[in-house]
Amino acid sequence: MGKITRFGLAVKKALLERGLSQREFCAQYGIPENRFCEMLHGIRPGYKYRSLVERVLQLEVRGSETYPGWDSNAFIGEERSCAGSFEGRGLTRR
Numbered sequence: 001m002g003k004i005t006r007f008g009l010a011v012k013k014a015l016l017e018r019g020l021s022q023r024e025f026c027a028q029y030g031i032p033e034n035r036f037c038e039m040l041h042g043i044r045p046g047y048k049y050r051s052l053v054e055r056v057l058q059l060e061v062r063g064s065e066t067y068p069g070w071d072s073n074a075f076i077g078e079e080r081s082c083a084g085s086f087e088g089r090g091l092t093r094r
Contacts, residue, residue: 003041003042004041004042005040005041005042007039007040007059008039008040008042010057010059011040011057011059012040014057014058014059015057018057022036022037022040029052031049031052031053035048035049036053039053
């Protein structure tokens, strides 16, 4: 299991409470799955989609004031990977 931010944990909990998968949520709100996963795992700050996610799921998670939603010290777990990422599929970049 890869590292996940406090924001990511709050999102996953909210989705679980609503009976939605990440894939269903992304499809319903037009969020690319890879960006959503990267946002939850802190790989990217997700500026474009974070406010939408917070509003829809009625979340209020504190982040860094300089980079809202991007707190590199807020990881839970050991690895910084995302199963839906490019590298996670065994592909290499050119």
